Amino acid sequence: EDQVTQSPEALRLQEGESSSLNCSYTVSGLRGLFWYRQDPGKGPEFLFTLYSAGEEKEKERLKATLTKKESFLHITAPKPEDSATYLCAVQAGGSRLTFGEGTQLTVNP
């Protein structure tokens, strides 16, 4: 059974204080690892797809990396508007996504 564990559950940062979110996974035959951002009461917004160990992707202040067992979402010099819940999901065979519990990020001005 595919499993995804995200840590920490919640993270408070000061504006400009860089940090990383972790996503550990157990899956048989990873086809893709996905990062989403979700604002309260909204649907998840796609951020990145990573397919193989060693892959990295960047978007503005966010950078996602992937190893054989985990993925990191690095946030550089965050701003208050980066406050959201960040969800990690894995996909093995077929199109089903298995989500982690998410990390709730708060960036204080």
Added chain:
Amino acid sequence: DTEVTQTPKHLVMGMTNKKSLKCEQHMGHRAMYWYKQKAKKPPELMFVYSYEKLSINESVPSRFSPECPNSSLLNLHLHALQPEDSALYLCASSQEGPGRGYTFGSGTRLTVV
């Protein structure tokens, strides 16, 4: 068009009512999904449609009835719901096959009274 559109955005219904949630996409995606999300929890898969055929039903109670009239539309018919069914209902779509990310709609906030 790169969006998944869900209507209504909010719905309040009684336990004896019948209502429907609607989802539409025009990205040519052939897989469509219904997810249920409770507060501070990740989305939980309910149903998967692939090429307009139901391919996965995650043992969802029969008071939830999905329908896929065509490749662009997905409905979720609701009947005799319970207060614990109150949640954010999310529709998503993707290209068929592994390695394809989902595009989510903004959801329908359902309250059962």
